[in-house]
Amino acid sequence: MPTPPAVEAISARKTYGDGQAAVVALKDVSVQIGKGEFFTLLGPSGCGKTTLLRLIAGFETPTAGQILLDGNDITADPPNLRPINTVFQNYALFPHLTVAQNVGFGLEMQGRPRREVEETAAEMLALVKLEAMANRRCSQLSGGQQQRVALARALAPRPKVLLLDEPLSALDLKLRKEMQSELKRLQTETGITFIFVTHDQEEALTMSDRIGVMSAGKILQIGSPRDIYTKPANRFVADFIGETNFLSADLSGQTLTLPGGFRIDLTPAQTKGRQGQVTVALRPEQIRPADQGLSATVTQLVYFGTDMHSHARLSDGTEVVARMQTSPSGEAALHEGQAITLGFAPEAIQVLED
Amino acid sequence: MASQAEEIAEAARVRRNWLLSAPALTVLALGALGPLMVVLIYSFLEPGDYSGVRWNFSLDGWFQIFFQRDIFDDTVGLADAHLRIFWRSVKLSLLTTLTTFVFGFPTAWFIATQPRGRRALWLFLITIPFWTNLLIRTFAIMEVIRNQGLLNSALMALGLIEQPLQIMYTDTAVLIGMTYVYLPLMVLPLYASIDRFDFTLIEAAYDLYASRWRVLRRIVLPIVKPGIIAGSILVFVPSLGAYVTPRVLGGGKNMMIGNFIDLQFGQGRNWPLGSALSMLLLLIVGAALLAYVRVSNREGPHG
Numbered sequence: 001m002p003t004p005p006a007v008e009a010i011s012a013r014k015t016y017g018d019g020q021a022a023v024v025a026l027k028d029v030s031v032q033i034g035k036g037e038f039f040t041l042l043g044p045s046g047c048g049k050t051t052l053l054r055l056i057a058g059f060e061t062p063t064a065g066q067i068l069l070d071g072n073d074i075t076a077d078p079p080n081l082r083p084i085n086t087v088f089q090n091y092a093l094f095p096h097l098t099v100a101q102n103v104g105f106g107l108e109m110q111g112r113p114r115r116e117v118e119e120t121a122a123e124m125l126a127l128v129k130l131e132a133m134a135n136r137r138c139s140q141l142s143g144g145q146q147q148r149v150a151l152a153r154a155l156a157p158r159p160k161v162l163l164l165d166e167p168l169s170a171l172d173l174k175l176r177k178e179m180q181s182e183l184k185r186l187q188t189e190t191g192i193t194f195i196f197v198t199h200d201q202e203e204a205l206t207m208s209d210r211i212g213v214m215s216a217g218k219i220l221q222i223g224s225p226r227d228i229y230t231k232p233a234n235r236f237v238a239d240f241i242g243e244t245n246f247l248s249a250d251l252s253g254q255t256l257t258l259p260g261g262f263r264i265d266l267t268p269a270q271t272k273g274r275q276g277q278v279t280v281a282l283r284p285e286q287i288r289p290a291d292q293g294l295s296a297t298v299t300q301l302v303y304f305g306t307d308m309h310s311h312a313r314l315s316d317g318t319e320v321v322a323r324m325q326t327s328p329s330g331e332a333a334l335h336e337g338q339a340i341t342l343g344f345a346p347e348a349i350q351v352l353e354d
Numbered sequence: 355m356a357s358q359a360e361e362i363a364e365a366a367r368v369r370r371n372w373l374l375s376a377p378a379l380t381v382l383a384l385g386a387l388g389p390l391m392v393v394l395i396y397s398f399l400e401p402g403d404y405s406g407v408r409w410n411f412s413l414d415g416w417f418q419i420f421f422q423r424d425i426f427d428d429t430v431g432l433a434d435a436h437l438r439i440f441w442r443s444v445k446l447s448l449l450t451t452l453t454t455f456v457f458g459f460p461t462a463w464f465i466a467t468q469p470r471g472r473r474a475l476w477l478f479l480i481t482i483p484f485w486t487n488l489l490i491r492t493f494a495i496m497e498v499i500r501n502q503g504l505l506n507s508a509l510m511a512l513g514l515i516e517q518p519l520q521i522m523y524t525d526t527a528v529l530i531g532m533t534y535v536y537l538p539l540m541v542l543p544l545y546a547s548i549d550r551f552d553f554t555l556i557e558a559a560y561d562l563y564a565s566r567w568r569v570l571r572r573i574v575l576p577i578v579k580p581g582i583i584a585g586s587i588l589v590f591v592p593s594l595g596a597y598v599t600p601r602v603l604g605g606g607k608n609m610m611i612g613n614f615i616d617l618q619f620g621q622g623r624n625w626p627l628g629s630a631l632s633m634l635l636l637l638i639v640g641a642a643l644l645a646y647v648r649v650s651n652r653e654g655p656h657g
């Protein structure tokens with residue numbers, strides 16, 4: 001028998017309020033999160049990420065559906081009976097306790113002996129490099145330090161799953177980068193399953209083993225960062241993650257006809273049996289000047305240092321952005337108004353679901 | 355040179371500040387310190403024949419608080435009647451503090467968790483009794499608890515009791531009355547501190563394996579403690595000096611310090627004893643406040 005996933009949501013639905021004012025925050029979400037996985041829920045604000053996390057933590061009960069932990073139904077268990085801990089967005093540190101007491105709180109509530117509580121708290125503080133702060137009040141710490149205390153506190157009881165609700169959004173950029181690698185390190189060292197919530201696609205791409213992209217109460221696509229980026233399933237995912245050009249095209253057999261009549265052959269894995277009018281996605285960095293391809297006119301050139309964004313207009317009026325490396329001399333090879341042919345590998349084309 | 359000029363300017367500023375606070379200081383001196391001095395001095399004099407004082411120094415006022423001289427054999431014994439009144443006052447005040455907390459905490463919690471727009475209305479309802487005369491409120495309570503009152507009539511109509519419960523003229527009656535009268539003084543400071551309380555802390559503790567009871571004990575109560583202490587003092591202090599409520603609901607037998615002091619200035623014709631009792635009451639209240647300041651200072655920034 002295969003081991004069950006660490007966390008599983010089965011058709012989890014959550015409706016807030018009732019009657020006219022009812023808000024469906026989650027629409028029958030099903031997802032399986034493996035043991036020891038760094039799983040990220042990514043989506044714009046209000047799409048239901050926090051709600052899903054709160055269902056897993058036990059702060060809310062689903063209107064319908066189930067939550068499983070290691071294959072056991074925990075839907076009806078209160079949070080204090082679930083071996084799942086949360087790192088809150090505002091840290092929620094206990095202001096009347098010291099840093100060490102905060103970190104030891106979970107263990108103390110589990111009824112562990114005092115010595116073990118103190119030792120583990122010290123160990124956890126060492127893990128987040130805050131040994132020196134053990135006897136401070138939380139209000140005396142900086143934002144980044146409070147963040148670490150919140151992490152240590154949630155990790156100390158060795159939960160099966162750690163939930164993190166946009167834990168880095170309150171930090172400035174430099175600190176955020178630092179904490180990103182710190183989080184990744186902690187996850188690898190402890191082997192605990194992390195479910196991480198963010199609306200920052202870059203954060204999701206760099207940290208996760210797998211990403212679930214959410215929109216309007218649904219998970220639209222689940223996959224590795226590479227899959228999500230290179231093979232977005234639909235227009236929302238392609239648009240939300242990275243920059244993309246959308247082109248209307250026509251599929252007949254395996255042959256795709258692009259604006260201006262340029263044709264390429266796709267693989268069956270790419271076309272997924274679709275025929276007729278389709279929308280395809282093409283990442284800007286996959287496009288370069290070539291002999292064969294889309295005929296376009298350069299409309300604007302934007303210099304970014306590392307690369308150059310060339311905006312070009314296709315014959316059907318579609319605006320396309322191509323990201324090209326700057327030449328060593330820094331001299332622009334293109335100029336506005338110039339006719340250009342935009343080439344790309346056939347694999348770069350992603351046929352989107354409607 | 356510059357520093358000398360600064361010093362002069364500073365001195366002028368201090369003088370100006372004193373001048374500015376002169377009206378307040380005058381009011382304080384006349385309104386608070388003056389009467390206090392009168393009472394203090396009276397407590398060290400001899401009682402007059404019918405009332406008032408005779409201007410001879412005497413410690414009898416203070417002595418009589420604790421001891422009494424037997425009329426027949428002139429032996430000195432503890433004034434246990436006085437001590438009983440003291441004990442009842444302290445006991446009833448502590449109990450009032452406790453019951454107002456027991457009823458006030460859930461009330462304050464309820465208000466603090468209402469939508470913001472509706473809280474003002476609830477707070478207003480809580481303070482309505484303040485707009486009513488104390489005597490009327492006390493008579494209202496009497497209407498509820500007397501033998502033919504609402505409570506007893508209802509219980510008898512329901513067949514729960516055969517005989518009316520004798521609540522009037524007992525300590526229980528005084529306790530009920532004082533709890534009712536002083537409840538808002540507990541609710542308001544509690545509300546103020548619960549309002550500032552961050553409710554995600556409850557989720558955090560609940561998430562970290564604390565049972566609901568322990569969330570309350572270990573997280574909520576310690577954090578709202580300043581409100582609990584403030585409310586307790588606001589209730590305890592006036593309870594200790596209560597006059598109207600024990601008079602109306604407790605009858606003549608169940609006196610509290612306030613009634614006893616009143617007695618000395620009236621029928622008792624012993625102004626020095628009344629003054630000494632007043633000073634003692636003030637000392638007890640002062641001690642309670644001092645203890646509070648000590649505790650809150652220790653709890654403050656580090657402990």
Ligand SMILES: Nc1ncnc2c1ncn2[C@@H]1O[C@H](COP(=O)(O)OP(=O)(O)O)[C@@H](O)[C@H]1O
Pocket residue numbers: 016017023024025043044045046047048049050051052
């Ligand atoms: N307690 C609540 N009562 C009513 N509506 C809520 C509540 N919590 C969340 N919602 C609504 O549910 C939707 C999803 O919210 P949330 O899960 O917080 O999204 P996210 O975390 O992705 O920003 C939003 O439309 C939000 O307004």
Ligand SMILES: [Mg+2]
Pocket residue numbers: 046049050051165
């Ligand atoms: Mg959220």
